[in-house]
Amino acid sequence: MFLRRFHLFVLALMLSAAGGPASAGAVYTFGGIATVGNCTLSGAVYTCPSLPLTGWDDSMVIASGYTVNVTSDVSFGYNHSLTMSGSAVLSSTGNLDIGGIKGDNLNVDGGTFVAANTFRIGSQVQTVRANIKAADADLGTGSGLTINGSVTATGSVDIATHAVINGNVTGATITARPGSEIYGNIVAKTSFELGSQGTVKGDITAPVVNLLPAQSNVTGKITAKTSLEIGSQVNVYGDVVTGTLTMNPAKAIIDGNATVDSAVLGSQDRVTQVIYCTGGTRSGQCDCVTNNSGYEVNTEEGPHCQGNVVPLDHFLIAYDPAGSVCAPSTVTITACANQACTATYGGGGTVTLAPTGQSVPIPTSGIAQATVAWTQPGTFTLGASGATTANATTCIRNGDTGPGADCKVAVASSAYTMTLPGQAFYAEAPTAPQLTIAAVRFDAKSNSCVPLFNNVERNINFTCAYGNPTSGTLPVRLNGTPLNGGQNAAAACDSTGTTLKLTFNADGKVAVPLQYADAGAVTVKAADSGAGSPPSASVTTVFAPAKFAITLAGANAPYVAGKEFTATVTALNGASTPAATPNFGRESVSESAKLAPVACQPINNNGLLAQTTASTVAGVQTLKARWSETGRIDLLASLTNSNGYLGTNLQPATATTNIATTGCTGAAGTFSPAYFTFDTDTGWKRTSSAFGGALPQYYSGEPAIKLTVTARNLQNGITQNYAGTDARDVLFTALNPDGTALAIGAFSRSATYPATDLTGKAQLRGTDFTAGIATWTGSHTFTTSPTGQTRLRVRATEDLPAAQSPASSSAIPSGVTTGTEPTLLIRSGRIRMPSRFGPAGATLKIPVSIEYYTGQTWILNNEDSTTALPAGIVSTGAVSGYTIAPTLSPAFTNGKAELTLTPSVAAHVSAPFAINLGTTTANTSCYAGRGVKMTTSTGANLAFLRSVDASCTAAGAVDPSALATFGVYAPETKRIIHTREVFR
Known part of the structure; x- marks a missing residue:
């Protein structure tokens, strides 16, 4: 009864502890x-x-x-x-x-x-x-x-x-x-961090925000005063405001605006709206952005930048001080963000222009042009109103070095007018644009402008001046005559100019060809001091380069994926013998060329081209570029400004390195990987701590080493073009752990060599690589057997002469800490069994050990618990009417296994036994070599564990064997404990 109650009490306690009935x-x-x-x-x-x-x-x-x-x-x-x-x-x-x-x-x-x-x-x-x-x-x-x-x-x-x-x-x-x-909403005083695959729907405010890769989504505004880091494949749906914005490769997206001090865009990263640079930026540029996205600035997927909107300080009006009733004047209105007008106001708006009262919209660029039509002669004062400014409007006469003009325009009743058939032209175009000069006066009776001169010759002085850029080295030519004092086609414009005798027709007009061998905005001014002459007149136009030419520096070789190389792009005019346009790149907002890659070998969409302009001198732009992939490419040079040269929609003809009549040249390249990295077999369990670390250990000749080799660029990105025929054979070299040479054996060659190829030596063939990655499974075999255990550092190098700069894992940068050259422990191994004897008909247990050679002796490899021993690999001697059934451990445990031999009948007999480590049904033991008949067996495919047997040294490495004797006791098993013998 007591025991029954005690059991019930224990059961109740158990149910109570488990939350069960109580x-x-x-x-x-x-x-x-x-x-x-x-x-x-x-x-x-x-x-x-x-x-x-x-x-x-x-x-x-x-x-x-x-x-x-x-x-x-x-x-x-x-x-x-x-x-x-x-x-x-x-x-x-x-x-x-x-x-x-x-x-x-x-x-x-x-x-x-x-x-x-x-x-x-x-x-x-x-x-x-x-x-x-x-x-x-x-x-x-x-x-x-x-x-x-x-x-x-x-x-x-x-x-x-x-x-x-x-x-x-x-x-x-x-x-x-x-x-x-x-x-x-999230508000952190110090920092906020979001892990991968996270979700935030709300605003984030913290000095430091870190959105870790990958596949996270944030819907809301992020304000990070110090820094914002966005990991790969992270989406932000909203505006961000931060000091330093870092978007890590690849495919991070801000679907909104970004206001930043500076930003770094990684591969395929995007800000879908506008990046506002708090420090300002030049029009059409992204000066606050390091653009590694692969998408060009101002393209559909590339960054678009503006200076952050700052308060409007004042308006600046640029004008000509002379005008005419018969010739409208053009004025330029700039919305200034500071007193010096070195930055523009980007908030837009509308002003009213005096004295005409016309409305002039101011775009976000802060600069607008307006045409003023004068209705009567006199002196008029220009002004702008309608927007609240900190300071009054200032004026500057065209050609002056600074503001301070009185804003007054003297409007005459007569004028020279100068017109062109367009707003911009190509420099030294085969057909020069015609400059039409008309002399007109205002006729009060008809209330219109009529010719001032009819069928007369006039001596008119023409000068040229540089507008954008504001200086130059070549003159404008009118009717083939350079407009400088020496009429020198190799000299710059000057204030003297050239006097030309022109004949006006019955309509009071004359047309002459206008030519310029350089690029930029230039102004031609006409002044007539003769009797009855009208005021001077001017016309401004833009000449764009006609085309680009591109060359690659010979010093680029060898080309390496991710390594900087140099290309030069020259802006040329359209002369029959094209010459450089030295003013290209000197504009107030520098114009430039950009490079685009054209895949050649292979032809695919892999690869990104990063580029920066190193210098532009005399119309020759030097670009430093990096191609992220391997293979060969051509380069296409075009104008960066999608709106054309100086916004005129004129695009110079592109240039290409492709000179092939069909297909492509592939002038840039061949780009090789910068280096190789390794990944070891994470599933390999046999390791050794003998040298202070868990080194993977393998036996000499054991075909179990598995190494994955990845071709990478200098930025540690995988070069996916490195594959098949676009990759090269790669050789493995064994080194000491300190990197010094080691020549004590060889790695097995690639398994993909056809049987007919007896010369191939590479561990990886080009065809083994897929998307930049190849896996080798093989062995390292000592030249001499046995050899003491050895640590091998593995190096992968392209099978190329040194003069061709083969890629190698030896070039892994110090900052890359993963994928470094692995160190393996290689041991000469053997399986060993002793001979044993025991009672007739009794089971006999044979210890089986796996050993390695230290360089002095063989010792048990107690770190091996992985080597498997398949069933059916034991052969025994064939004796008539007598069989021995073997049973072997399936694998070693700490270097030990056990073989059990069970005889069929009790008899006094000796029989050899062996473990078949080969691939055929017959073992190669000393007994089999002497013609002893033995049972067939299944090969263990462990031939690398064969060793020399002292009893048959001439045979070389053989399968392990020993002799089992039944019916004989070992001396220590005798039943007599003590025998006394008396000697007399």
């Missing part, structure tokens, strides 16, 4: 009762010296409107229960831990948790509808947590993997683990 604990309800447990009530606040739950399964209920304040640490047990609702509050002057409560016992449908120190919630599947306030918040360790409420901490907030927070999160340092989801 009596329910006490329920402590905080809802207005004066005293609950050890807690007292004052107003609506209960004060407790400790958690009042004394029983292992007690429950706590806090009604809406009541606060329970515990003046010590609070920690709930697994079988405790907690119920809260409405505005209930549970607080602690220390730590508050509800993580131990099992999910079914946590019923929080409203309220607040307050912890003076750390609030903690555990790994169980738990859902709470409450706000959390703490010094630090440790929100779970598992993936079943949901918090419906805000989290506020003065210190750190740690959000568990796959936890869901439906509310705002505030703290000093906030860390959201991979897969976590936050639906609310």
